[in-house]
Amino acid sequence: MGNEAQPQDATASVDFQEVQQTERFKTLRKRHRSFVFPMAVVFLLWYFAYVLLAAYAVEFMSTKVWGNINVGLILGLLQFVTTFGITAWYVNYSNKKLDPIAADIRNEIEGHEFDKDGNVISGVNK
Amino acid sequence: MNTMVPAVNVEALKDTTLLNMGIFALFVAVTMVIVFRASRNNKTAADYYAAGRSFTGSQNGTAIAGDYLSAASFLGITGAIAINGYDGFLYSIGFLVAWLVALLLVAELLRNTGKFTMADVLSFRLRQRPVRIAAALSTLAVCFFYLLAQMAGAGSLISLLLGISDWGGQALVIIVVGALMIMYVLIGGMKGTTWVQIIKAILLIAGAAVMTAMVLAIYGFNLSSLLGSAAEAANNPAVLNPGLQYGKSDTSKLDFMSLGLALVLGTAALPHVLMRFYTVPTAKEARKSVVWAIWLIGLFYLFTLVLGYGAAALVGAETIKSAPGGVNSAAPLLAFHLGGPLLLGFISAVAFATILAVVAGLTITAAASFAHDIYANVISKGKADATTEVKVARRTVVVIGVLAILGGIFANGQNVAFLVALAFAVAASANLPTIVYSLFWKKFTTQGAVWSMYGGLAAAILLITFSPVVSGAKTSMIPGANFAFFPLSNPGIVSIPLAFFLGWLGTVLDKRREDPAKQAEMEVRSLTGVGAEKAVDH
Numbered sequence: 001m002g003n004e005a006q007p008q009d010a011t012a013s014v015d016f017q018e019v020q021q022t023e024r025f026k027t028l029r030k031r032h033r034s035f036v037f038p039m040a041v042v043f044l045l046w047y048f049a050y051v052l053l054a055a056y057a058v059e060f061m062s063t064k065v066w067g068n069i070n071v072g073l074i075l076g077l078l079q080f081v082t083t084f085g086i087t088a089w090y091v092n093y094s095n096k097k098l099d100p101i102a103a104d105i106r107n108e109i110e111g112h113e114f115d116k117d118g119n120v121i122s123g124v125n126k
Numbered sequence: 127m128n129t130m131v132p133a134v135n136v137e138a139l140k141d142t143t144l145l146n147m148g149i150f151a152l153f154v155a156v157t158m159v160i161v162f163r164a165s166r167n168n169k170t171a172a173d174y175y176a177a178g179r180s181f182t183g184s185q186n187g188t189a190i191a192g193d194y195l196s197a198a199s200f201l202g203i204t205g206a207i208a209i210n211g212y213d214g215f216l217y218s219i220g221f222l223v224a225w226l227v228a229l230l231l232v233a234e235l236l237r238n239t240g241k242f243t244m245a246d247v248l249s250f251r252l253r254q255r256p257v258r259i260a261a262a263l264s265t266l267a268v269c270f271f272y273l274l275a276q277m278a279g280a281g282s283l284i285s286l287l288l289g290i291s292d293w294g295g296q297a298l299v300i301i302v303v304g305a306l307m308i309m310y311v312l313i314g315g316m317k318g319t320t321w322v323q324i325i326k327a328i329l330l331i332a333g334a335a336v337m338t339a340m341v342l343a344i345y346g347f348n349l350s351s352l353l354g355s356a357a358e359a360a361n362n363p364a365v366l367n368p369g370l371q372y373g374k375s376d377t378s379k380l381d382f383m384s385l386g387l388a389l390v391l392g393t394a395a396l397p398h399v400l401m402r403f404y405t406v407p408t409a410k411e412a413r414k415s416v417v418w419a420i421w422l423i424g425l426f427y428l429f430t431l432v433l434g435y436g437a438a439a440l441v442g443a444e445t446i447k448s449a450p451g452g453v454n455s456a457a458p459l460l461a462f463h464l465g466g467p468l469l470l471g472f473i474s475a476v477a478f479a480t481i482l483a484v485v486a487g488l489t490i491t492a493a494a495s496f497a498h499d500i501y502a503n504v505i506s507k508g509k510a511d512a513t514t515e516v517k518v519a520r521r522t523v524v525v526i527g528v529l530a531i532l533g534g535i536f537a538n539g540q541n542v543a544f545l546v547a548l549a550f551a552v553a554a555s556a557n558l559p560t561i562v563y564s565l566f567w568k569k570f571t572t573q574g575a576v577w578s579m580y581g582g583l584a585a586a587i588l589l590i591t592f593s594p595v596v597s598g599a600k601t602s603m604i605p606g607a608n609f610a611f612f613p614l615s616n617p618g619i620v621s622i623p624l625a626f627f628l629g630w631l632g633t634v635l636d637k638r639r640e641d642p643a644k645q646a647e648m649e650v651r652s653l654t655g656v657g658a659e660k661a662v663d664h
Contacts, residue, residue: 067350
C-alpha cells in the first residue's frame with residue numbers, strides 16, 4: 001500500500017537521526033568517504049604535481065623519449081589515463097559496495113524499490 | 127612535408143558563406159522540430175526545469191558534453207595548441223580532470239538532495255532565505271559572465287565564418303542567435319535545451335573525430351611525425367614543450383597555477399552543469415551521466431591535441447594569426463584544408479550550434495534560479511504555485527535573452543576570453559566551498575555559508591577588476607587606464623582558499639547551531655536517495 005503516495009509523504013514520519021545512528025548507515029557513510037576522500041586527494045595532488053612540473057621543470061618535461069614524444073606529452077596523456085581509470089574504479093566500487101546498502105536502507109524507509117527509469121516497483125512490503 | 131602544403135586562401139573562405147548558412151539553417155530547422163515535439167509534454171515545473179527527470183544517464187551525459195564543450199573549448203583550445211603548442215594542451219587536462227570532483231564529491235549527492243537548482247542543496251539544512259539569496263546571486267553572476275563570453279565570441283566567429291565584418295552585420299547575427307536561443311528555451315524548456323545539446327554534442331564530436339582521422343592519415347597514423355612536422359612548420363621545436371605561453375615570467379607561471387586551480391575546482395560548481403543532474407531519475411543515472419561525460423569530453427580533448435598540432439603543421443601559425451578571427455580560426459581553417467568548403471561549412475555550422483546550445487543551457491539555469499530561488503522562495507515565500515513559478519521563469523528567459531543580446535553586441539570585439547576563466551573562478555570560490563561543507567561537514571552553519579559565498583564572489587570579482595585584464599596592460603579592456611594592483615589575470619589562487627577559510631571562520635564564530643535533525647536528513651538522503659524527486663509519469 002501507499003505506493004501512490006508522494007515520496008515526501010513516505011518520509012515525513014521518518015526519524016532520520018535514528019537512521020543516521022544505525023550501523024548499516026554508518027557502514028555506508030564510512031565506505032563512501034573512505035573511497036572518495038583519499039581518491040580526491042590523490043588525483044588533485046597528481047594534477048598539481050603535473051601542473052607544477054609543466055610550469056617549473058620545463059627541461060625535464062621537454063626530454064625526448066621516443067621520436068618527438070617527450071616526457072610532458074606522456075605525463076599529459078597519463079592524466080587522461082588516470083582520469084578514465086579512477087572513473088571506472090569508482091563505478092565498480094559503488095556498484096558493489098555502496099549501491100546494495102543504499103538500496104536496502106531506501107527500501108526499508110520507503111517500502112518499495114525503483115526500477116532504472118525511476119518508476120515504483122510495487123509488491124515489496126514495508 | 128610541410129613545404130608542399132598549399133596555402134589556405136583566406137579570401138576564398140567568403141565564397142562558402144552561403145553553404146555555411148545553409149548547413150546552419152538545416153541544423154536550426156531540425157532542432158526546432160525536435161524542440162516542438164519535446165515541448166508537448168511540458169506541464170509541471172519539474173517538466174520545465176528538469177525535463178520531467180526523464181532522461182537516461184547516457185543521454186544526459188551526452189548533453190553535459192554538449193553543454194560543457196563550448197566554442198571556447200573547440201575553437202579556443204585547438205587555436206591555443208596551434209599557436210602556443212603544449213601550453214594549449216594544459217587547458218584540456220584541467221577541464222577534464224575537474225570532472226572527477228563532480229563524479230566523486232558532488233553529482234550523486236546533489237541529485238539526491240535537490241530539486242531544481244544549486245540553491246536547493248545549499249539551503250537544505252541551513253536557513254533558507256539568506257543562503258538561497260546568496261546562492262542565486264552567485265548562480266546569476268556565473269551565468270552572466272559565461273553568457274557574455276559566448277555571445278561576444280559569436281560576434282568574432284561570424285567575421286570568419288560568414289564573412290560579415292561590419293559591426294552592424296555582426297550585431298544582426300548576434301540578435302538572430304539570441305532570438306533563436308530564446309525560442310528554444312521558451313518553447314522547449316529543459317527538454318528542448320537538452321535535445322539541442324545532445325544533437326550538437328554528437329555533431330561536434332563526430333566532426334572532430336573525422337578531422338582527427340584525416341590529420342593522422344596524412345602522417346601515417348604516427349603521432350611523432352605529426353609533432354615533428356608541427357615543430358618544423360613553426361620553425362621552433364619549443365612548441366612541443368611547456369612554457370611558450372605561461373613560462374615567460376614568475377608572474378605568468380603563478381597565473382597558470384591560479385588558472386589550473388580555478389579550472390579543476392570550478393567545473394563541479396558551475397550551476398548550469400549542476401542543474402543537468404536533475405534531469406535524470408536517480409542518483410545512479412546521475413553517476414552514469416558523469417561517466418559518459420568524462421569519456422566523451424576526454425575523447426574530444428584528445429582529438430583537439432591532434433587538431434591543434436595538425437593546424438600548426440598543415441595551415442601554419444602565421445596564416446592562422448592573420449586570418450579574421452585570429453587564434454579561433456585554427457579549426458575552421460584546418461577543416462577547409464582537409465575537406466574543402468563542405469567540411470568547413472559543416473564545422474562552421476557546428477561552431478554556431480555550439481554557441482546556441484551553450485547559451486540555451488545557461489539561460490534556463492539563470493531563469494530557473496531567479497524564478498525558483500528568488501521569486502518562489504524569497505519574494506512570495508513559498509506561496510506561489512508551480513504554474514506561476516514557470517510563468518515567471520519564462521518571462522525571465524526573455525529578459526536574460528535580451529540582456530545577453532545587448533551585452534553580446536556591446537562586448538563584441540572586446541577581449542572577453544577571460545570571462546570564461548572568471549566564471550570558473552567565481553564558481554570555484556563562491557559555490558564549491560559551500561557545496562562541499564554542507565555535504566560533508568556536520569557543524570557547518572548558515573553564517574559560514576553566507577560568508578564563504580559572498581566572500582568568494584566579492585574577492586573573485588574585485589581581484590579581476592584590479593587585475594591586468596581590466597587595466598594597465600596593452601591587452602586590457604580599458605587600455606588607457608591603469609588601476610591594476612593585482613598581478614594575476616585569474617583570481618582563483620587567492621579567492622578559492624579565502625572562500626574555504628571564510629566558510630570555516632564563519633562557522634566557528636557562529637553562535638547559532640543548525641538543526642541536527644535537518645543535518646541527519648540531508649546526510650541520509652544524500653547517500654541513500656530516500657525521498658529523492660522521482661521521474662514524472664506521463
